[in-house]
Amino acid sequence: MPSPDLAAPADPRPVVRLKFVGFWDDFDPRDNYLARLLGRRYRLELCDDPDYVIFAYVGRNRRDHRKYDCVRIFYTGECIPPDWSACDWAFTFEYTAHPRHFRLPHWPFYVEPGRLVKPPDHDPEAILARKTKFCAFVVSNPLCRARNDFFRRLSRYRPVDSGGKVLNTLGHRVGDKTAFLRDYRFTIAFENHSHPGYTTEKIVEPMLVDSIPIYWGDPLVGRDFDTRSFLSAHDSSGLEELVDRVVEADRRPELRLEMLGRPWFRDNRVPLCADGERILDQFARIFTTPVEPIARCRRPAHVLGFDRLPAEMASIGRRVRRRWWKTFRNA
Numbered sequence: 001m002p003s004p005d006l007a008a009p010a011d012p013r014p015v016v017r018l019k020f021v022g023f024w025d026d027f028d029p030r031d032n033y034l035a036r037l038l039g040r041r042y043r044l045e046l047c048d049d050p051d052y053v054i055f056a057y058v059g060r061n062r063r064d065h066r067k068y069d070c071v072r073i074f075y076t077g078e079c080i081p082p083d084w085s086a087c088d089w090a091f092t093f094e095y096t097a098h099p100r101h102f103r104l105p106h107w108p109f110y111v112e113p114g115r116l117v118k119p120p121d122h123d124p125e126a127i128l129a130r131k132t133k134f135c136a137f138v139v140s141n142p143l144c145r146a147r148n149d150f151f152r153r154l155s156r157y158r159p160v161d162s163g164g165k166v167l168n169t170l171g172h173r174v175g176d177k178t179a180f181l182r183d184y185r186f187t188i189a190f191e192n193h194s195h196p197g198y199t200t201e202k203i204v205e206p207m208l209v210d211s212i213p214i215y216w217g218d219p220l221v222g223r224d225f226d227t228r229s230f231l232s233a234h235d236s237s238g239l240e241e242l243v244d245r246v247v248e249a250d251r252r253p254e255l256r257l258e259m260l261g262r263p264w265f266r267d268n269r270v271p272l273c274a275d276g277e278r279i280l281d282q283f284a285r286i287f288t289t290p291v292e293p294i295a296r297c298r299r300p301a302h303v304l305g306f307d308r309l310p311a312e313m314a315s316i317g318r319r320v321r322r323r324w325w326k327t328f329r330n331a
Contacts, residue, residue, distance in 0.1 A: 019050040022062040050269040069295040077106035079193040108200035113274040124260035138164040147190035224271040229262035288317025
């Protein structure tokens with residue numbers, strides 16, 4: 001029997017009883033960005049009788065948060081604002097002064113933010129020499145007309161290699177998107193929607209392999225990222241001018257060298273919205289601030305089911321857009 005002096009010290013992290021609900025179908029509740037982040041300070045007890053539910057509005061179980069009357073924390077990677085009749089706290093892309101909201105765009109789920117901080121020995125000339133191909137495009141959602149239109153416009157100048165489901169030019173889908181983007185000078189990085197604050201993995205995946213993003217989506221993207229390091233549609237008068245800027249950068253290596261020499265982030269620092277310690281501080285506020293859970297409030301909106309309307313309308317909208325696309329494509 002080991003000596004008491006040699007016994008392992010007790011884990012000092014407080015226990016948090018938690019459940020993830022309504023995330024995408026292959027979401028792993030034990031291995032994801034939020035679980036790993038929370039694990040730095042807390043011992044997570046994932047259970048069916050939680051004190052806190054972190055929920056999203058996607059996947060087959062997107063309505064399951066209604067089963068729980070504990071504190072609800074809304075998270076979204078989609079262009080959906082928080083519905084305060086359904087949640088007590090929220091992490092979304094929105095810029096809002098609501099006291100129980102934290103702006104957390106979706107891209108840290110895909111790329112650890114620190115990996116985009118450029119080191120002192122960053123060598124843009126060596127990167128430029130490795131880029132042997134023109135432009136990549138990997139998209140599975142066909143519903144963004146601006147994205148599809150830009151792909152066609154840029155392809156008139158030089159063929160764009162599309163390795164995704166949409167407008168595929170390779171004859172097959174690429175298995176490893178990061179590896180695919182690595183050889184390209186540019187990547188079309190358009191979001192599904194354009195909305196202030198809404199930035200996803202679209203912009204950071206090409207940055208990770210030093211492929212210059214051609215970006216459209218968040219008109220305030222310059223608050224987090226240095227727009228001198230990529231080509232932003234929000235610095236152009238329209239898509240045709242953006243095409244002209246891409247063509248000029250493709251023909252003038254010195255312009256690409258200048259962009260590659262700039263940091264991806266403003267001041268080469270992880271933006272506050274993706275700072276892990278600040279996110280954990282917000283969770284600390286959530287776990288230590290007593291609130292009456294919205295799920296236990298018997299307000300007319302809840303009694304009559306009106307709190308369900310935002311999620312239902314968003315779901316209907318997505319189905320209508322998919323139907324429109326299928327009809328239009330097959331016409």
